[in-house]
Amino acid sequence: MSTTAESTSSANQTTTGALSFANVGKRYGEGPFAMQGFDLEVSPGELVAIVGASGCGKSTVLRMIAGFESHSEGEITLDGKHVSSPGPDRGFVFQDYGLFPWLTVAENVELGPKEKGLPRVERRGLVEQYLDLVGLGRVRDKYPHQLSGGMQQRVAIARVLANRPTVMLMDEPFGALDALTREQMQSDLSRIRRSVGTTVLFVTHSIEEAVRLADRVVIMTGGLSHGIPGHIRRIFDVTLGTDRDPTSVEFTDLERLISQEVHAQA
Numbered sequence: 001m002s003t004t005a006e007s008t009s010s011a012n013q014t015t016t017g018a019l020s021f022a023n024v025g026k027r028y029g030e031g032p033f034a035m036q037g038f039d040l041e042v043s044p045g046e047l048v049a050i051v052g053a054s055g056c057g058k059s060t061v062l063r064m065i066a067g068f069e070s071h072s073e074g075e076i077t078l079d080g081k082h083v084s085s086p087g088p089d090r091g092f093v094f095q096d097y098g099l100f101p102w103l104t105v106a107e108n109v110e111l112g113p114k115e116k117g118l119p120r121v122e123r124r125g126l127v128e129q130y131l132d133l134v135g136l137g138r139v140r141d142k143y144p145h146q147l148s149g150g151m152q153q154r155v156a157i158a159r160v161l162a163n164r165p166t167v168m169l170m171d172e173p174f175g176a177l178d179a180l181t182r183e184q185m186q187s188d189l190s191r192i193r194r195s196v197g198t199t200v201l202f203v204t205h206s207i208e209e210a211v212r213l214a215d216r217v218v219i220m221t222g223g224l225s226h227g228i229p230g231h232i233r234r235i236f237d238v239t240l241g242t243d244r245d246p247t248s249v250e251f252t253d254l255e256r257l258i259s260q261e262v263h264a265q266a
């Protein structure tokens with residue numbers, strides 16, 4: 001079982017999970033554009049972090065890829081296919097975990113494969129594989145309320161990965177965690193995504209978190225409260241390698257540059 005999933009994953013690393021936004025804009029109802037002119041190409045297996053002031057449209061971008069929201073103009077494609085509704089090729093990790101409290105950890109992770117109609121033995125294999133990957137094999141029979149916040153978020157990640165998505169969308173996933181747990185989750189996410197090869201779009205308010213995790217950092221600015229649609233201000237490549245030291249000069253220099261851009265006038 002694990003061999004099958006791993007070979008699918010390595011295929012992901014080179015072939016699937018290419019996201020493209022071409023001149024994408026979003027209006028809620030008949031209101032003004034909340035965001036507009038969003039152009040971005042994301043390569044398979046890339047982790048792109050989106051930062052920017054509150055209300056510039058970061059979550060809107062994720063929700064449009066997820067298919068939770070329609071886009072009003074432009075085009076979004078995943079591996080060349082137009083994105084218009086939710087699908088198992090895109091998994092969403094929310095800040096508040098979104099686990100079903102009446103299901104055990106294993107049952108939560110098994111949900112997606114069950115919906116897909118996979119046979120029981122294959123489902124169990126996936127549950128084991130992804131709970132092991134997030135380090136939670138031992139709590140498979142517990143309920144979400146019996147776990148810490150960090151553990152619940154790990155279950156949420158395993159639940160998404162068990163669907164073997166090509167893209168994982170993460171909206172402030174570690175925002176509710178204490179600093180130590182958050183750091184641990186960041187290094188776990190780096191390890192996990194290297195292992196599964198899924199493309200990741202990651203929204204965060206923490207510039208340090210973005211620099212720790214991302215291949216590129218997209219800075220958004222503007223938004224309805226500024227009177228102009230949210231848009232991309234600048235994109236930074238992060239070329240700090242895999243073992244990033246937040247106290248290094250290179251790290252703090254980049255963090256400072258990004259912070260200046262985020263806090264500049266819209």
Ligand SMILES: Nc1ncnc2c1ncn2[C@@H]1O[C@H](COP(=O)(O)OP(=O)(O)OP(=O)(O)O)[C@@H](O)[C@H]1O
Nearest residue numbers: 028034053054055056057058059060061223224225
């Ligand atoms: N369902 C909705 N209906 C109407 N307006 C909305 C809706 N969802 C978001 N908006 C508006 O769209 C704009 C962008 O919201 P969005 O949540 O994408 O911003 P954000 O950058 O993620 O903000 P935050 O960092 O605070 O989460 C905001 O002005 C928000 O009020």
